[in-house]
Amino acid sequence: MKRDDFKFPLHVIVHPFDGFWDMKYEQKGRLRVAMIILFLLVVAMILQKQFAGFLVNFNDPRRLNSISELVFVLFPFLLWSIANWSVTTLMGGEGRFKDIVMATSYALVPMVLIYPPMTLVSRFMVQEETSFYYLLNTVAVLWFLGLLFVGIMTVHQFTPAKTVLTCVLTVIVMGIIVFLGTLIFSMLQQIYDFLLNIYRELIFRV
Amino acid sequence: MTAKKWIICAAAISLILTSVMPGASSRASAAPESTATASTPAVPIIGSSAQAPYESYNYNFWEEATPMPAAYLPERYITGRELGVGDFLEPADMHISKSGTVYVLDTGNQRIVQFREDGTEVKVISSFNNEGTEDGFSNPSGIFTDHEEQIYVADTGNKRIVILSPGGELVRIIQNPQSDVLPAGFQFQPLKVTVDEAKRVFVVANGVYEGIMQFDEKGTFIGYVGTIKVKRNYVDYFWRLVSTKAQRAQMALFVPTEFSNQDIDHKGFVYATNIDVGSKEPIKRLNPSGEDVLKRYGYYDVSGDIYYRRTTGPSKFVDIKVLGDGMYSALDSTQGRVFTYDESGNLLYIFGGLGNQLGMFKTPVAVEHIGERQLVLDRGKGNIVVFVPTEFGSNVNRAVRLHYQGEDTEAEDYWNRVLELNSNYDIAYTGIGKAKLMRKENKEALAYFKLGMDRKNYSVAYKRYRREVMKEHFGTVLTLLLAAAAAFVVYKAARHWKQRRESGHEAG
Numbered sequence: 001m002k003r004d005d006f007k008f009p010l011h012v013i014v015h016p017f018d019g020f021w022d023m024k025y026e027q028k029g030r031l032r033v034a035m036i037i038l039f040l041l042v043v044a045m046i047l048q049k050q051f052a053g054f055l056v057n058f059n060d061p062r063r064l065n066s067i068s069e070l071v072f073v074l075f076p077f078l079l080w081s082i083a084n085w086s087v088t089t090l091m092g093g094e095g096r097f098k099d100i101v102m103a104t105s106y107a108l109v110p111m112v113l114i115y116p117p118m119t120l121v122s123r124f125m126v127q128e129e130t131s132f133y134y135l136l137n138t139v140a141v142l143w144f145l146g147l148l149f150v151g152i153m154t155v156h157q158f159t160p161a162k163t164v165l166t167c168v169l170t171v172i173v174m175g176i177i178v179f180l181g182t183l184i185f186s187m188l189q190q191i192y193d194f195l196l197n198i199y200r201e202l203i204f205r206v
Numbered sequence: 207m208t209a210k211k212w213i214i215c216a217a218a219i220s221l222i223l224t225s226v227m228p229g230a231s232s233r234a235s236a237a238p239e240s241t242a243t244a245s246t247p248a249v250p251i252i253g254s255s256a257q258a259p260y261e262s263y264n265y266n267f268w269e270e271a272t273p274m275p276a277a278y279l280p281e282r283y284i285t286g287r288e289l290g291v292g293d294f295l296e297p298a299d300m301h302i303s304k305s306g307t308v309y310v311l312d313t314g315n316q317r318i319v320q321f322r323e324d325g326t327e328v329k330v331i332s333s334f335n336n337e338g339t340e341d342g343f344s345n346p347s348g349i350f351t352d353h354e355e356q357i358y359v360a361d362t363g364n365k366r367i368v369i370l371s372p373g374g375e376l377v378r379i380i381q382n383p384q385s386d387v388l389p390a391g392f393q394f395q396p397l398k399v400t401v402d403e404a405k406r407v408f409v410v411a412n413g414v415y416e417g418i419m420q421f422d423e424k425g426t427f428i429g430y431v432g433t434i435k436v437k438r439n440y441v442d443y444f445w446r447l448v449s450t451k452a453q454r455a456q457m458a459l460f461v462p463t464e465f466s467n468q469d470i471d472h473k474g475f476v477y478a479t480n481i482d483v484g485s486k487e488p489i490k491r492l493n494p495s496g497e498d499v500l501k502r503y504g505y506y507d508v509s510g511d512i513y514y515r516r517t518t519g520p521s522k523f524v525d526i527k528v529l530g531d532g533m534y535s536a537l538d539s540t541q542g543r544v545f546t547y548d549e550s551g552n553l554l555y556i557f558g559g560l561g562n563q564l565g566m567f568k569t570p571v572a573v574e575h576i577g578e579r580q581l582v583l584d585r586g587k588g589n590i591v592v593f594v595p596t597e598f599g600s601n602v603n604r605a606v607r608l609h610y611q612g613e614d615t616e617a618e619d620y621w622n623r624v625l626e627l628n629s630n631y632d633i634a635y636t637g638i639g640k641a642k643l644m645r646k647e648n649k650e651a652l653a654y655f656k657l658g659m660d661r662k663n664y665s666v667a668y669k670r671y672r673r674e675v676m677k678e679h680f681g682t683v684l685t686l687l688l689a690a691a692a693a694f695v696v697y698k699a700a701r702h703w704k705q706r707r708e709s710g711h712e713a714g
Contacts, residue, residue, distance in 0.1 A: 055664065055668075060268055126668050128665075
């Protein structure tokens with residue numbers, strides 16, 4: 001782990017245009033750093049669900065599941081990356097799959113940075129102060145969306161208008177992927193049932 | 207070989223039996239009033255042998271129906287035959303006056319039966335002297351008494367309200383109301399009647415959608431109170447937009463539903479129930495100007511069952527009774543259950559059900575109370591069921607009443623007893639928390655509010671606790687900060703001095 005691995009993501013979130021350019025064209029982005037950011041986000045989310053103050057924590061502690069938190073982060077992330085790659089490849093984007101993964105992951109850094117301290121501070125808040133908690137969490141999400149936008153734009157060398165279009169298309173493609181996934185899953189299940197029935201039929205008859 | 211099979215069989219059966227039995231026995235002991243040491247005087251308590259014929263439950267913060275010890279248990283029936291006046295036939299309403307006399311409106315027999323709860327002083331009023339002629343009731347459906355024990359009967363079939371003296375003589379008749387707001391040819395069919403301290407008469411009438419009709423003490427129609435707002439549903443609106451004229455004519459009209467019943471508290475606030483389909487506010491508390499001021503600070507809506515089968519439908523309240531100290535009971539005809547709420551809209555307990563056993567109803571129509579006992583009139587069975595609070599129920603009642611009266615410290619003892627009997631009773635934790643907050647035991651209050659999932663009070667307690675801690679440690683923190691600052695200044699000065707000396711050496 002080099003020192004730059006820590007410093008570069010922090011540079012990206014405050015200088016997104018330069019940062020994402022350097023990430024792709026100066027080979028400053030690291031896939032392992034991207035993975036670490038993802039992992040930290042999962043940890044931050046789990047910590048928030050478990051340890052956020054009573055006044056802002058509306059989770060049922062009996063139904064808390066770290067695995068589902070992991071899935072909740074990883075699944076949309078992969079879905080977004082794959083969908084975005086599929087769309088931008090067709091639309092002449094310059095970014096490789098690796099670039100998309102890195103851009104998305106580096107964009108998540110504000111959430112990783114803001115969530116844990118807010119979780120801690122929320123434990124010392126009273127009702128009137130909880131608006132700051134929600135405000136800062138919203139800032140983190142908006143920051144992430146802004147970075148994601150710039151990241152995708154820079155990585156693919158798109159115009160802003162085209163970036164908006166690809167983002168909308170990506171969301172639609174995400175829906176299609178989920179639909180196809182469900183379809184395939186249910187068909188596989190039916191095929192399995194069919195084969196099982198044939199097997200049973202054979203067992204009973206022969 | 208067969209012998210071996212038999213042995214295995216027997217072993218399996220015994221295994222199943224042993225695993226089932228403890229479960230069954232523990233379930234039995236978990237039910238009501240099992241074994242409790244603390245006892246409350248003055249309130250009759252049912253022995254531990256009694257079992258509730260209905261499922262006893264309540265909803266917790268997470269809106270799950272959780273088992274709970276029974277708060278009320280059926281004690282006995284009161285029937286017309288037992289009183290010596292013959293069976294009740296389709297009785298429609300019941301009222302208990304301030305002095306404790308029970309009035310049953312025996313609609314099928316067109317009479318009023320009045321008696322003390324112990325079955326004495328039975329009296330029947332089936333006719334009265336109306337300006338020289340003998341007059342009676344026709345299909346009456348509502349009865350009420352005011353503080354002077356005058357009897358008000360909603361005589362639906364005769365389209366009038368009959369007011370009788372305690373002795374059964376006619377005092378006044380309210381009929382044929384006249385007003386500009388009433389449509390021409392208006393048919394006055396009173397269903398339920400309530401009277402306030404000033405002898406204003408509130409009437410729920412058949413086919414009146416404008417609200418509750420209000421009459422002054424002389425019987426003049428004043429106006430409506432508690433108009434139910436018609437809420438337009440956007441989905442319905444859309445369908446009306448796209449449908450043809452003929453289709454639109456086929457659709458149901460958007461009319462507000464009628465009120466189904468009412469009661470009045472000592473402050474003159476009318477508690478009214480309506481049977482509006484899909485309404486989140488089937489219970490209203492109307493102030494004198496007709497606005498709904500019911501407090502709904504509980505975990506969920508004041509609307510009876512939160513979960514119900516689609517085929518059964520939501521709770522449909524047919525009667526409401528003010529129990530005093532902010533508490534009120536509402537009778538649901540769908541499942542035959544009585545829901546008792548406290549002043550803030552917390553669901554305290556649920557009892558009753560549909561069925562044939564004692565404590566279950568066929569068609570419950572009215573709920574009343576004598577002291578802590580609650581009585582339910584069953585129209586279908588033609589009898590009254592007397593419910594007696596269990597130890598759990600009476601502790602809850604006492605705690606709620608004391609809290610309402612502002613005696614939180616005394617309420618705390620009862621809440622503690624409640625928790626001994628049911629440690630899942632969220633409201634009790636909040637109650638104790640409030641008492642602790644009053645006594646400025648902020649840290650302890652925090653823990654209780656957290657258990658009771660009361661975020662609002664938790665915040666208040668936390669604010670105080672935080673200030674307390676800050677005050678306590680302010681001196682220490684400030685000293686440390688000052689010391690750190692001083693150390694920093696000294697360090698800086700020393701470094702500066704050292705550097706200057708070194709540079710001075712170099713220069714020199």
